[in-house]
Amino acid sequence: TTLIGALPTYDAIGIMAPILLVALRLIQGFGAGAEIAGATVMLVEYAPDKRRGLIASLVSLGTNSGTLAASAIWALLLAVLSEDQLLSWGWRVPFLASFFLMIFAVWLRSNLKESPVFEERADVVDGVALSRDEIEKTDDDVKVSVLESGLKQKKGRAFFIALGLRFGQAGNSGLIQTFLVGYIASTLLIDRSIATSAIVYGSLIGFATIPIIGILGDKFGRRPMYMVLSALTMILAFPLMLMVTSGNTVALVVAMVLALNLGVLGLFSLESVTMAELFGARTRFTQLALSKEIGGILATAIGPLLAASLTAWTGSWWPIAAMLVIYSAITLVSAYLAPETKGRDLVRLADAA
Structure with missing residues (x-):
C-alpha cells in the first residue's frame, strides 16, 4: 500500500507505471485477504468459549473502521485541496500514510505469541506442525488416534x-x-x-x-x-x-x-x-x-x-x-x-x- 503512493508516473516510466500499479494492487489484495483470515483465527483461538462471537466481531469492526477512515481521509483531501493538487500529489497522501500503520503492525506481530489452541494441538511439537510422514512414525498411541480422526476425515x-x-x-x-x-x-x-x-x-x-x-x-x-x-x-x-x-x-x-x-x-x-x-x-x-x-x-x-x-x-x-x-x-x-x-x-x- 505504501509503495503505491511512491509509484512514478506514466510520464516518468511509461507503461511500467500501470503494470507496477496492478502488481501492487494484486499483492495488496492477497495480503488483505490473508490479514483478515489470520486476525480471525487468532482472535477466535484466543477468545473464551462463551465470548467467541463478540471477540471475533472485532475483525468486522476493524474492517468497518478502515472503510470509514478511508472515506473520511478522502473527504478531507477533497475539501482542502484543489483538483490540480489532488491529481498531482494529493492522491498519494493516504497511501504513504499507511507506512505508519505498517510500523505498528510489524511491532504488534513481533510481540504476539501463538494461540493456546495452536500450542495444544496434538500434531504440534516444539511449535511446529508435524507432517503426515512424521505423524505416522510417532510411537504415541493416544496421539495417533487423535490425529487419525482429523487426518482421515474427508474434506469438503x-x-x-x-x-x-x-x-x-x-x-x-x-x-x-x-x-x-x-x-x-x-x-x-x-x-x-x-x-x-x-x-x-x-x-x-x-x-x-x-x-x-x-x-x-x-x-x-x-x-x-x-x-x-x-x-x-x-x-x-x-x-x-x-x-x-x-x-x-x-x-x-x-x-x-x-x-x-x-x-x-x-x-x-x-x-x-x-x-x-x-x-x-x-x-x-x-x-x-x-x-x-x-x-x-x-x-x-x-x-x-x-x-x-x-x-x-x-x-x-x-x-x-x-x-x-x-x-x-x-x-x-x-x-x-x-x-x-x-x-x-x-x-x-x-x-x-
Whole structure:
C-alpha cells in the first residue's frame, strides 16, 4: 500500500507505471485477504468459549473502521485541496500514510505469541506442525488416534458450507454498497451524495450492530442468527427497494441503512466466528482464507454485472431485490446445512462438518 503512493508516473516510466500499479494492487489484495483470515483465527483461538462471537466481531469492526477512515481521509483531501493538487500529489497522501500503520503492525506481530489452541494441538511439537510422514512414525498411541480422526476425515463439506455463507454476505455487500449507489445516481437521478451518505450512516450504526449480533450469536448460537438475518433480508428485500425508488430521500436512506445492517454487517459479524469454528485446527487458516476469498470474488464479480444487465433489460428495479433474495437464500440454506459450532472444541483437528 505504501509503495503505491511512491509509484512514478506514466510520464516518468511509461507503461511500467500501470503494470507496477496492478502488481501492487494484486499483492495488496492477497495480503488483505490473508490479514483478515489470520486476525480471525487468532482472535477466535484466543477468545473464551462463551465470548467467541463478540471477540471475533472485532475483525468486522476493524474492517468497518478502515472503510470509514478511508472515506473520511478522502473527504478531507477533497475539501482542502484543489483538483490540480489532488491529481498531482494529493492522491498519494493516504497511501504513504499507511507506512505508519505498517510500523505498528510489524511491532504488534513481533510481540504476539501463538494461540493456546495452536500450542495444544496434538500434531504440534516444539511449535511446529508435524507432517503426515512424521505423524505416522510417532510411537504415541493416544496421539495417533487423535490425529487419525482429523487426518482421515474427508474434506469438503465444511468448505462448501463456508463458501455459501460468504457468498450471500459478499453478494449483498456488492449489490448494496457498490451497484445500488450507482443505480440511484445514474438511473433514479438522485444526487450520489445521498446514497453514499446512507452507506456512511449505515456503517456508523454498524458499530452497534456488529457487536450486538456477536453477543446474540454467543447466546443463541450461530445457525439461528444466520437464518434469522437471512430470512429478514429476503422478506424485506422488495419493500426496501420500494422505499429506495419511492422518491422520498428519508425513505431511501432508512432502507439502505436497514439493508446494510441486516444483509451485510450483521452477517459479517457472524461470519468470522462461524467459519473459524467450522474448520479443524490443522487446516483452519487455509480453509478459512480460501472460502472467504473465493466466495467473495465469485459473489462480487458476478453480482453488480448481472444486476446491471437485468435492470437494463427489464427497465425496472425488481432484479436488484430478487438478487438480494437469492443471495440471502444461499446463506440461509448454507446455515441450515451447517452444524451448530457454538462452544466447539477448537483444538480438534477434524472439521465440524
